[in-house]
Amino acid sequence: MEKTKLVSRNIDCPHCIENIKHKIGNVYGVARVEGDPARKEVTVTYDPAKIGIDAIKDAMADAGYPVAA
Numbered sequence: 426m427e428k429t430k431l432v433s434r435n436i437d438c439p440h441c442i443e444n445i446k447h448k449i450g451n452v453y454g455v456a457r458v459e460g461d462p463a464r465k466e467v468t469v470t471y472d473p474a475k476i477g478i479d480a481i482k483d484a485m486a487d488a489g490y491p492v493a494a
Contacts, residue, residue, distance in 0.1 A: 426456055426470050426471065426472055427470070427471060427472075427473050428468055428469065428470050428471075429468070429469055429471070429478060429481075430466050430467070430468050430469075431466060431467050431468075431469060431481070431482065431485060431492045432464075432465055432466045432492065432493045433465060433466075433467075433485060433490040433491060433492055433493060434465060434493055435465075435489060435490045435491065436460065436462050436465040436466070436467070436490060437462060437465075438462050439462055441460075441462060441490065442460030442461075442462055442467065444488055444489070444490075445458060445460060445467055445485060445488055445490055446458045446460070448484055448485070448487065448488035449469065449481060449484040449485060449488070452476060452480070452481065452484050453475055453476060454471050454472045454473075454474075454475030454476030454480075455469060455470070455471045455476060455481065456470045456471060456472065457469070457470040458470075465493075467485075469481055
């Protein structure tokens with residue numbers, strides 16, 4: 426398992442974190458999603474043999490939370 430932190434300027438509140446958890450927490454290969462709305466970031470634990478970081482970023486963007494460059 427690997428962990429990565431992703432920042433999105435669209436994260437404003439705990440509800441945003443719950444939306445992200447719902448959207449990418451169900452993606453095959455993602456084991457855990459935690460977030461901090463004050464920092465506008467989520468920490469994703471995932472299996473790189475099952476999913477790549479680009480697919481996780483795409484899922485976040487699809488949920489309305491594009492990852493900041």
